[in-house]
Amino acid sequence: MAIFDIKLPKRIAKALRLSNGDVQKQQRRVLKKLLTKARFTDFGQKYHFDNILMQEDIVHSYQKTVPIYNYNSIYKEWWHKTLEGKADICWPGKIKYYALSSGTSEASSKYLPITNDLLQGNKTIMIKQLLSLRNYTDVNVRSIGRGWLMLGGSTDLEKGPGYYAGDLSGISVKKSPFWFQPFYKPTKRISKEKDWNKKLEEIVSHAKDWDIAFIVGVPAWVQMCMEMVIERYHLNNIHEIWPNLSYFVHGGVSLEPYRLGFKKLLGKPIVYIETYLASEGFIAYQSRPNAQGGMKLVVSDHIFFEFVPFDNENFLPNGDLVDNPETLLVSDVQEGKDYALLISTPAGAWRYLLGDTVRFTDKKKFEVIISGRTKHFLSLVGEHLSVDNMNRALQLASEEMDISIPEFTVAGEPHGTFFAHKWFVACDHPIDEKKLITLIDENIKKLNDDYAVERKSALKDVTIKVLPEEAFLNFLASRGKMGAQHKFPRVLKGDILEAWNKFLIEKEY
Incomplete structure (x- = not known):
């Protein structure tokens, strides 16, 4: 069964038919949809979403009315209430799932709300990315109907008082649609394993039984897994056991430091496809080959974007935002400059500072690269090393x-x-x-x-x-x-x- 032959749910099929119109209209429509659905929440009532929706320029009114939040500030004021089981705080209903995320430096875990609306939006973008593989003429897209090896978090989620918490990849697999199950590897039993070393050992022991064409994961861990498979079965390269391996979908960190290492593990070229799937939402994906490393921003779907120039006028030396920073819309950015992302999502993140910085490589196609983190740069004496x-x-x-x-x-x-x-x-x-x-x-x-x-x-x-x-x-x-x-x-x-x-x-x- 090929992925392109599957009859998709009507809601997703409708979303996939959205036209590539004016980006300002697309983003305004996204914001209006978010505000409309959340207008009766505690957050929507405090910041008068109903009044914002009545204004001629709802974008300007929204920016003027709602303050900018980071994780600590929105959790302290709002999200902690959802963990106590309270409903209709920042998004309608109770939050039943949380993505545990600590980024790359925080010692304690962050509890990021995950809603069905957010997961539905993420699924729509995933399917759009799959459909974009038609643009990759050097690989047979029918190979996608073979096995997918997803090196993600455990699907055995942490049980809280009225909610479940875990890695976003584990939540996504646990709630994945029925038509995806035949492709998915490893097995449900292995996916539940919380001990990462045991999970890797299980994957390696079953590698000979799988026909893998598609690998998804963070480069470092995928590379380690392939090295272990090659060593276990005394192979020259990974294609000796997975001859149909054609795609590696990666994200989280840049592939460049790993590219040479991957090349040495392969028997033939594969297609590398970058995604920008954060715990807070599916931000962007690489939609075509040779896109200068850029990923297509998902401007017409479920996330409203704002951009803060990443410079000394808007950020303090420690990476914190100044009061009242300059904020731009996607139509106002410039290529080659770094911007910090503010996102508003169907999980109750409002003007939320994601912590990543992006750089537009092609403004007409809304393509970006992740250039760093607001806290992860070195500028001891003004060297601005990203x-x-x-x-x-x-x-x-x-x-x-x-x-x-x-x-x-x-x-x-x-x-x-x-x-x-x-x-x-x-x-x-x-x-x-x-x-x-x-x-x-x-x-x-x-x-x-x-x-x-x-x-x-x-x-x-x-x-x-x-x-x-x-x-x-x-x-x-x-x-x-x-x-x-x-x-x-x-x-x-x-x-x-x-x-x-x-x-x-x-x-x-």
């Missing part, structure tokens, strides 16, 4: 040296009365550390003018420490963050940097 700069510089250095670096992170540190950057990279083979850090440094100078200037003044040095990959994985495990949903932070600051340095000393890395 995660995107780091990924690209490391990719270029890895390609030149023909080495695979599956993990890395960067920290700032004092250097006399000035400052330095210290890189920590994972590599399980002997490498020339001096050559690697020199290439990284020179590549960043070419990519980032501010960095190049500061390397001649206050940013006095750039150093490196090469570690085995297990050091990064063991650190995550020590913080209870093993599994497909967890990612190593690309920038270390504050308490997590202190914990990392202490860990390296204690474990004698």
Whole structure:
């Protein structure tokens, strides 16, 4: 049974027929739909959604009336009430599911509300992405009707007083439509396993029985899984056991540092497709090949977007928003500039600061890349080093040296009365550390003018420490963050940097 032959539910089929009209009208329609449905909630009553809907310019009225929230502020004022079982707080009804998310640096879990409306919107976008695979002429899309290996969180959700909580991928699989079940791997029993190491072992032991064409997951964990399969069955490459493997759908972190490592595990080329599926909603997806790395923003569906220029006028040095920042609509952004995302969703997130920064690569097609995090950047002396700069510089250095670096992170540190950057990279083979850090440094100078200037003044040095990959994985495990949903932070600051340095000393890395 091919995915394109399935008769879709009427609600999804109708959503898929939305025309690509004016983006302002599309976003206005999305906002109007959100406000209309939530107007009788506590949040909607406080901020007079009914009155906003009566205004000629509902977008301007909404922005003027509703404040900007981050997770801490909206949880403290609103979302904590839903965990107590109260209904109609920020979205109609009771919240029965929560995605547990800690991003890459937070110590405690965040409880992000998941509603049926949000999941329905996510499913619609997933199907749109599947249909867009027709644009990939070099691979037979009928292969999608074979096995899908999804390396996600456990479907055995945590039971709370009146709700369930877990990883979004686990919730999504648990509530996936019936027509998806025949394709899904691993089995329901394996999917419930909470111990990530046991789950991997189970997947590896069953790998010989599956015909996998489609892998979905975070690059680091997918790479580890394929390496384990190749080692277990004494293979030269993964295609010897999964000859029909054609697609890798990835998200969460940039693929670039992993691309060379993946190439060495494959017997033939596959199609890499990036998605931007956050716990708060399905933000964007890669809809065509060779899109400059860009993903199509889902402007006509279930999320209303605003963009805050990521600069010194709108953000404090620690990454927090200033009071009354400049906010732009999707029609007002510029290509090549970084913006922090504000989203309003059918899960009761209102003008919610997601924490990611994006950069438009093609404004006409609404295509973006994830350029970093509002808290994950280094600017000790004005060098404005973004995660995107780091990924690209490391990719270029890895390609030149023909080495695979599956993990890395960067920290700032004092250097006399000035400052330095210290890189920590994972590599399980002997490498020339001096050559690697020199290439990284020179590549960043070419990519980032501010960095190049500061390397001649206050940013006095750039150093490196090469570690085995297990050091990064063991650190995550020590913080209870093993599994497909967890990612190593690309920038270390504050308490997590202190914990990392202490860990390296204690474990004698």
